[in-house]
Amino acid sequence: MKKDFPEKMKKRLLEQRKEILSRLNNQSDEMKSLVGTDESGDDADIASVAVERALLDSLNEQDSLTLQQIDRALARIEQGKYGVCIKCGKDIPEGRLEALPYAGLCIQCKTVDERRG
Numbered sequence: 666m667k668k669d670f671p672e673k674m675k676k677r678l679l680e681q682r683k684e685i686l687s688r689l690n691n692q693s694d695e696m697k698s699l700v701g702t703d704e705s706g707d708d709a710d711i712a713s714v715a716v717e718r719a720l721l722d723s724l725n726e727q728d729s730l731t732l733q734q735i736d737r738a739l740a741r742i743e744q745g746k747y748g749v750c751i752k753c754g755k756d757i758p759e760g761r762l763e764a765l766p767y768a769g770l771c772i773q774c775k776t777v778d779e780r781r782g
Contacts (some may be wrong), residue, residue, distance in 0.1 A: 671748065752771075
C-alpha cells in the first residue's frame with residue numbers, strides 16, 4: 666500500500682461521515698414532521714405517512730450501520746491497521762478500498778461471510 670493512501674482514505678471517510686450525519690439530521694427533521702402529522706385523514710393518507718415513516722426508519726438504519734463501519738475504518742487508520750483484513754490478516758487491495766473505503770474484510774473473507782448468512 667502506498668504511504669499516503671491511508672491519509673487519502675481518511676479524508677474520504679471523514680467526508681462520507683459528514684454527509685451521513687447531515688443526512689441523518691435531515692431525516693430526523695422529516696421524521697419529526699411526520700410524527701406531527703395529523704392521522705385523522707383518510708386511509709390513503711394514513712397509509713402514506715406509515716410508508717414514509719418505514720422508509721425513513723430503514724434509511725436511518727442503513728446510514729447508522731455505514732457510520733459505524735466508517736468509524737471502525739477511521740480507528741484502523743489511527744492504529745496503523747487500515748487495509749488489513751480483520752479476519753485473515755491479509756492485505757486488502759487498494760482497488761477494493763477505493764470502492765468501499767470502510768471495508769474491513771478482503772474479498773475472500775467477505776464472500777465466505779456472505780455465504781454463511
